[in-house]
Amino acid sequence: MPETLGIIGNVSRRKTSNTKVDPLLFSDEAKELARQALVEIGDDLVGEHIGVSISGEVAVHRFRSLAPGYKSWEWVAVLACVRGSGAITVNEVSLQAGKNAARAPEWIPYEDRVLPGDLGPGDTLPPRADDDRLCQFKELTTAHNFPRNPRARTILSQMGLEQTLKRWRTGEFGPNSEFAAKAAMMCRTCAFYLPFNDVETHFGVCTNEYSADGHVVHETYGCGAHSETKAVPETQTNRHYGAFDDGAFDDISEEICRDR
Incomplete structure (x- = not known):
């Protein structure tokens, strides 16, 4: 032993x-x-x-x-x-x-982990097999003034369109964004606004390179670069302080030096 x-x-x-x-x-x-x-x-x-x-x-x-x-x-x-x-x-x-071990977070399938903005150059992101955003053309009951791509094998479904419109409305170029709240005029009357196919869609694309260029905007969105924006007169932008003569300071300085 x-x-x-x-x-x-x-x-x-x-x-x-x-x-x-x-x-x-x-x-x-x-x-x-x-x-x-x-x-x-x-x-x-x-x-x-x-x-x-x-x-x-x-x-x-x-x-x-x-x-x-x-x-x-x-x-x-x-x-x-x-x-x-x-x-x-x-x-x-x-x-x-162990009892107090640091553990990895619960596993989330890849297709559920991808977030908007994650896709980079060279990446591939195939749609899910059960992607509700897509459907066959014969399944579409109404287009809501948005034409679908006739060259695609599948098209954007009604649910896909509704999700899209919700994102656009609540996004940074929607009617309740900070820019829209402070704008004096709306996109619906701007020359830089190109409506989608039909004005009744209420969405379009901004073509102003100094504003939301290339972004989908709601017709009630707005910014300070509206095509009808007028130049503000100079008299309204400068505060009037009146003339100020600083020569008196020179006289005071000379008196102080003489006294010393």
């Missing part, structure tokens, strides 16, 4: 007397074997021994994890031994989350 068996007497009989677990699995020999098994996969990321517990007929040794990004995780080695055989077997090694 190995010399390390001499410490078995220190193992609480309350832990082992009613189980089939050999007390050898709680020895320093078992702890060192568990560490060696974990070092093979975790190298110098295996910290100090933090506990051992019984699970059925095996002992589970736990070591603190020193792996970056795995705060409060634990290296685990499961050891087994036929009672009285003196032979310890490593059944399993793993890195597991």
Whole structure:
């Protein structure tokens, strides 16, 4: 028998007397074997021994994890031994989350993680198989004054159009945006506003390079660059402070110098 068996007497009989677990699995020999098994996969990321517990007929040794990004995780080695055989077997090694471990957020499928603006040059983003924004032309019941692309195999559905109009209305170029609230005139009367197909769509594109050029704008959106904007007379932009003669300061300065 190995010399390390001499410490078995220190193992609480309350832990082992009613189980089939050999007390050898709680020895320093078992702890060192568990560490060696974990070092093979975790190298110098295996910290100090933090506990051992019984699970059925095996002992589970736990070591603190020193792996970056795995705060409060634990290296685990499961050891087994036929009672009285003196032979310890490593059944399993793993890195597991401890009670207060930092965990990764719940997995979100890729198609649900992509946000507007994530698409970059060279990226591909195929539509979902169940994308409600698309439909066959025969499924469309009304166009709401927005023509669909006749060269596309599928077209924008009614739901897709409604979602689009909602984004445009509530976006930065919609009727309730800050620019629109402070504008004196609306896009509907601006020469730089190009309505979509029909004025009843209430949306169009701005062509003013100094404003919302190229953006879809609501007809009640507005800015300070409306085509009918008039130049403000200079008299209205300059405050009148009146003439100010600073010559008196020179006279005072000369008197002070003479007095000194």
